[in-house]
Amino acid sequence: MTAWEEIRGLIDRRDADAVAARLAGLDEEARKEVARRLPGHLRTLRGRRESWEGLDDHAEALRAAGAGVLPGAAAVATWLNRRDFTSRWSPPYEDTERIMTILAARPARWRADLAGRLVLRLRTWEDRGLELALALLRATGIEVPDHDPVVAGWASAAGALPAPHEDPLFDVMLPRLFEAQGVGRVLQWESDPARSLLGALRTLAARDVTRRQELLQGCVRRFLLGGSVAELRFFVRLHEALEPAPHEIEPQARDYLRLLPAAPGPVAELALRHLRGLDGLDPLDLLEGWEAVLFRPERKLVRAGLTWLDQRVRLSPGLVTSIAGPLALALAADSAELRERALTLAIKYADLMDDEGRAVIRDALGTLPPDLGRRAFAVFGGEEPAGTDPRDGFDPPALPRPDVPRRMPEPIGSVAEMVPLLDDSDDWQAWERLLAGFVTLVHQDREGTAAAFKPHLTGRYEHLYGVHYWNREGMAADLPGGYGHLYGVHHWNRVHQWLVGAACSLTGVAPERGSWRSRLPDTRRLPPPRLLLLHRAAEIHRAVEEDVVPPLLLATPTLTTGHVEAAELVTRLEVIEAAGAKPLAADLQQALLRLPRERDGEAAERAGRLSSAAGRLVARWLSGARLADPVVEMGRSHPEHGYGEAQPVLSLRAPATGLPLVDRMFVDSPRYGDGIQPSWWPSMFPSHREVAAAYLSRQLRHDQWHHMAVRPGRLRELARLDGPPGAAVALVLARLLGNPDTPEAVDILLEMAGRGDLPAAELGGQAAALVEYDQIKLVHLTTALGSAARQGAHEEVWTALAAALPALLPQAGDRPRHGLTGFVELAATTAAWCRARGAIPEIEAMAARRGSSGLLREARRLHGLLTAKEG
Structure with a gap:
């Protein structure tokens, strides 16, 4: 047996460890032979599977073989990352230790080349090849490529390490944590201090002042780069876990000020909280901070900004010359509470403001509601609020005019139009038209309608209903059209099942009679509206079986609201009576429920001239004896x-x-x-x-x-x-x-x-x-x-x-x-x-x-x- 035959057999048996062991004993010629034959065997294995299936069970054996025999680092990197080894839902590979053992026989430069290639092939932090790429980086000591997914992947795994700061990659990865895209999303839900990167970094900062400063500066740098709340949540938690003191914040105060205007809410809250703890901010910096935070839409931030302004002015009254502009911004806030707070502060410090500041406040009063405007006018003067009507400034638009109900389209007039609608549907209008059209066609031409339906039934619903019917003797009988499963279930819960059953009875392919007697679900457990729907469908099925289908249905709506106009209902009764037929019972009761509320005396008089019991019933309802409002x-x-x-x-x-x-x-x-x-x-x-x-x-x-x-x-x-x-x-x-x-x-x-x-x-x-x-x-x-x-x-x-x-x-x-x-x-x-x-x-x-x-x-x-x- 050749070396290739041995390796192929081990691959077919899915024995990756045996493949790795056998590779160790191959000479150069045998390796070349296996490398030459391996891709062809992969195609053979793929041919045994469906196109959507992966080779999950063979993947580790195939990866081991390729890692050991393919000559170039590029070829091995491509082989190890083949998509057809696994299906999309497969977990990460668990063969890192085995692959590393196989690769140990390769030259150091070759392994370094492979390490760089594997890193650059990573697409996301969840890539299946992440663990092997990190292992090769640690083993080879190469310079880590500038590639965000490997940084995010290292961060996701670092929390599980006993001491992340002892990892050979730590010094390289730490500064990149604050720059690489995706890191924040990976770490945003970390919660276990004992086994998380957040806990490890906090412990490291407590031991090493230099690292602590590096982490704090990194967080601020990451905040300034911007991002969503999800991307920055981890860095907010890290920053606060470090509990920076005011003397650590002060050197970067300008950076914190830069975060106030546009950073996501949690970041801006963090910056504001720490800035409020600083005593030595320059007045111009304070003005910049107040204007930034009081312009924001978040009520919590504006509320905190007003408190900050008040505290600082109380401690340093000379700052009152700087507050008019920020307060003017808050006076235009969407919240009435915030406008009132801002006005209260403006009035509180009005006597200390210079003329320019009072003018700024005065110019901002035009947006205030009348009650606040009157308070402001009494202090700042200016233009007196126009009137005292609380509706001043509100010009309500006209309410929309109600739509007029539209008429329903005509019932469906041909079998060809019906067939696409036979599947279950949520469109009640289409189904009402389908039911009405089916009844009318069967009454007008039973044989012709059956002949038109039969070719459409054959095979159309085979996938939906199955292909066999088990009759009462337990023998399997093929049912034309593939409706076997329809008759194999105990209850028909949906209208379309009854209509398909009626079509089967019409065409003579139904395996049983009297389905309408036994296939209604337990009526005690049905919502009453659904019970009425199923009764209407079942009675159509029965009428088809007993060949007593009326000329038309009574309950088919004439308006898109569901109403049946009284005159139209009487006309339909006249047609049925003239044909010597009887209306269907559930159909009649549904039609009564669909009558308009307005009385129609002319229609009631016409109904009274009918001789049928249904006509007399409709006449009584149209004359006022209908259902009272429940x-x-x-x-x-x-x-x-x-x-x-x-x-x-x-x-x-x-x-x-x-x-x-x-x-x-x-x-x-x-x-x-x-x-x-x-x-x-x-x-x-x-x-x-x-x-x-x-x-x-x-x-x-x-x-x-x-x-x-x-x-x-x-x-x-x-x-x-x-x-x-x-x-x-x-x-x-x-x-x-x-x-x-x-x-x-x-x-x-x-x-x-x-x-x-x-x-x-x-x-x-x-x-x-x-x-x-x-x-x-x-x-x-x-x-x-x-x-x-x-x-x-x-x-x-x-x-x-x-x-x-x-x-x-x-x-x-x-x-x-x-x-x-x-x-x-x-x-x-x-x-x-x-x-x-x-x-x-x-x-x-x-x-x-x-x-x-x-x-x-x-x-x-x-x-x-x-x-x-x-x-």
């Missing part, structure tokens, strides 16, 4: 099976109608459904939007698993329905307003406000409940409501805020919710725009508390606006 009640759920959070839940009550499916919709609590086909639900109750919203509200629970169960489009459809909106509509709208990923909710709020049917007070109450149950964040809700208020819905937003505030304000001694100050500030702003009056007891009590927090200031401002005298 009562929607709010409750509170508890975590199911010990998981999840408590949250608002809605239930329904309505008088019985005697129609089983209709009554099931309105006398049962909305069940916790599985989220299948809720996109149909708004169109099923177009005259009772509270009912649709009550059912959709239960689907909101799915959102906690990062799946948006109720999308903006569904909310928009819901908002355009008829019927008095209340707690259920408000709950769904509040949930989407509190989701930062659904900004479309603001447009929907504006649309409802433009129609005059936004349940604003209920919206506030439901939003407060969702915040209480931690289903939405107050800051996100504030952002959405603020946007709506600025676009013309300020009166509706104020009503919502006023309803929410009592539930959100903390009791005495409790900690306020995060974002509550901004929420109360928005309430004060919208109250001013609306000229709202009437004290809110909870706000009055909050305003009476002692303290000077931003929340208390905003509460006092709001209370003052609500209790101010008119005129």
